[in-house]
Amino acid sequence: DRIYLDSGDDYKFAEDGDKILYQITHSPSWTDTTVYNPWLGDKQGEKGPDFDDDGYMYTICCEPTLSAKSAVTLAPGSSWSGSQEFVVP
Secondary structure, three states: OEEEOOOOOEEEEEEOOOEEEEEEEEOOOOOEEEEEOOOOOOOOHHHOOOOOOOHHHHOOEEEEEOOHHHOOOOOOOOOOOOOEEEEOO
């Protein structure tokens, strides 16, 4: 896993530097981003139900994140909201 602090709210994943695979936008309430490949954590092949045996090789996970540095404390009765959008061109 890799956590990118203050990562912004709009970014693209590309292949070979030019072909955009997908674009991700999240609300400014998410300050950080976690990117990982589910190779570990009992998700690969026969060890887990989520992927074919080689499915992890074609997967990347991207999650909006609030790191400890950006933690939000809510008072009783208050709320917090965040969103994320994936676009596949």
